[in-house]
Amino acid sequence: MDAFTNLTGIVMPLDRANVDTDAIIPKQFLKSIKRSGFGVNLFDDWRYLDTGEPGMDNSGRPINEDFVLNKPRYQGAQILLARKNFGCGSSREHAPWALLDYGFRVVIAPSYADIFFNNCFKNGILPIILDEAMIDQLFKEVDANEGYELNVDLEAQTVTTPSGEVIGFDVDEFRKHCLLNGLDDIGLTLQHTDDIHAYEEKRRQNAPWLFR
């Protein structure tokens, strides 16, 4: 996993609540056995006018010009501004893989679905929670200013607007540590092998039917 420390990037607004992971990456692309290559199919149903299939040449497909991802002013965006309950539904990690593969490293929303939120941290994406009023303000600022960029500093836990307004955010200490250093947690968990063995031995004695 790539570390995340500090980023200044263009913000793309996605102004709808309850965006589900089926919308982020439709099911037909989940047949892949790889982790990469999902970016061209991010928001596929909304982004193209035809039905996408895996292995298709996406370059010639008809584009939905009205969808925000296709607007010239948001090309190269690395920060996704979203509404509440972002990433609800399916547990598919293909959703953060698609966001990352497209180029997004930060999502800012008032709330997230639990599984998606968790999956982001496993893939070097920082999901930031800000209150609804602040989210409303950011939507207005993005809309009014072409090329609108935010600076996101994970160490300092701040989002800074172009006018210099500094907005603090909370992040779990353990997750922050892993993200700042690009650490995968399997290695960290395996440092506690003795604890796991000790628990397991007790479990085996108390509930032997779980072990076959």
Added chain:
Amino acid sequence: MAGKTLYDKLWDNHLVRIDDDGTALLYIDRHLVHEVTSPQAFEGLRDAGRKPWRVDSIVATPDHNVPTTDRKAGITDPVARLQVETLDQNCVDFGLTEFTIDDIRQGIVHVIGPEQGATLPGMTVVCGDSHTSTHGAFGALAFGIGTSEVEHVIATQCLVQKKSKNMLVSVDGEVGEGVTAKDIVLRIIGEIGTAGGTGYAIEFAGTAIQALSIEGRMTVCNMAIEAGARAGMVAVDDTTIEYVQGRPYAPNKAQWDDAVEQWSDLHSDDDAEFDSVIRIDAASIQPQVTWGTSPEMVVAVDATVPDPANEADEVKREGMQRALDYMGLTANTPIEEVQVDKVFIGSCTNSRIEDLRAAADVAKGRQVADNIKLALVVPGSGLVKQQAEAEGLDKIFTEAGFEWREPGCSMCLAMNADRLEEGERCASTSNRNFEGRQGRGGRTHLVGPAMAAAAAVAGHFVDVRTMKQAG
């Protein structure tokens, strides 16, 4: 000090270690694996030279991608075939138990786990699928995980977790005739909203939940995630224990009494405190039909399509209007006047034997309406299919004009050939009515199995309670 909730007990029983900030290592007893969310995890294990911590904790089966038509020809879609073959190979390479596509025990992971007794009271159960909450019906802590966590559990038998808050949803009293577990859970989601359970583990309780069969409880827990909660659960009682006894992975005779004694503690203490409590009067629940593109957009069958004009909140109003536009519905239309094109009876929510019996009861002696292009019945597992055929349910369905298929996830998420075309409207017993879920441009209405069969027969939504039993 207050007593413990069921969730508190399950959490405490699986705690390997916990840091001062609450970051915990939780031991996982059962890991269910399927073809879609596992290949990248196995690849990760290989790349790092890691082995599974405990192979006997894992049960695998292909379900999402498998065809539901005749399987003698194999899987014709090469991309899907490669994914299923990859699961087969990974299970061979790592020494895991798999119910392969030609095994009678193959089926939807959330159907076969309980069916085999691989899901037991008091367990932690995980799977790379959000509907893992289903297994909470057994007084287990069960939740969906992403692929990185699939790899993490295989390698370490643990997950890094923070404890959720406790929510109690109590459905008190008795539901009326013809009101099912699906109607109960849709009503709950309508009440608390699609994010109402975010950050919580939900315990479903109350007399109406206790009165449900274990299959009904699975339907309720299955959709906890549609209310935002990763885990839903029901306390253990005699219904649970009777269901488990004698299943292949259940405790053997020598272990049985010990197991039952341990399981008898799997309920919330009388003085347990919940962070949130929701109470619903069971008698007020009618058969439910969703009208929009989120499971919270749900009304009783005798209601009308809601009018966004009556919604004060601007973001909500826009969401409602967008849903109506997508669904091709006009506000204030009676639900019973909405015609459907396809009917899907199946999915991890409603593909068990009792679901098929309920649907067959309605289909018996009747015919699928002329305007229905396809009415599919997809059993949840090979064993459910076998049981249904032994009871003659397949004949009832096919004589009525339904198609009787092989087990799998099928049109719940339409990864295989079973799907909606642009603009088609479906009465579906599945769990998600998201845009494009059953096929790009497809319009999904979630209902229970009897309501789906009734819609197939009538050609439009109808209150199944008003249909007289056919000879």
